[in-house]
Structure formats: structure tokens, C-alpha cells
Amino acid sequence: MSGGDAFREWHGRAACRGPQMVVFYPPDTGEQRDERRWREAQAKAICEQCAVVGRCLEFAVARRETHGIWGGTSETERRVLIGR
Ligand code: SF4
Structure with a gap:
């Protein structure tokens, strides 16, 4: 399974899909x-x-995702997890 396929597999089960996504990023x-x-x-x-909260957090930390809420964490909380 490619990285893109793996992402689509877990992201297809994401609870944030749909209009509620608006609260995951600043306006x-x-x-x-x-x-x-x-x-x-x-x-x-x-x-x-x-x-898929665990998969989501792993993905965001691995990508050093700097925007939005991923896996129940904010940008600031992920920076602490990563140690930067
Ligand atoms: S953990 Fe949160 S951000 Fe990640 S896929 Fe689920 S609802 Fe979306």
C-alpha cells in the first residue's frame, strides 16, 4: 500500500470529514x-x-504538521511532543 493509499484508508474513517472540518483550522x-x-x-x-485518532496523530507528528488540530492536538502541543 502506498503512502497515499494508507492516508486515504484511515482518513476515510475520520470523524472530522464534512462541514465540522471548519473548527479544525483558524478562520x-x-x-x-x-x-x-x-x-x-x-x-x-x-x-x-x-x-483513527492514533493514526492521525502519528501522521501529523511524522509530517511535522504545523496547522490545525490533528489527532486531538494543537500545533503547540505537537511541537512539545516533537521536542522543538
Ligand atoms: S483524530 Fe481528529 S483530526 Fe484526526 S482524523 Fe480524527 S477527527 Fe480528524
């Missing part, structure tokens, strides 16, 4: 700190219900 218009906190909490609550 283009920017956001206040409390809005960000609320948005990230909404996204993390979806991650908690997701069947």
Missing part, C-alpha cells in the same frame, strides 16, 4: 484567543470520538 479572518480556545475544544471533542 482566514483571524480569531481572538477565547474564540480559538472554543474552536479548538470543539475540534478536540470530535477527535475524542474518532476511530
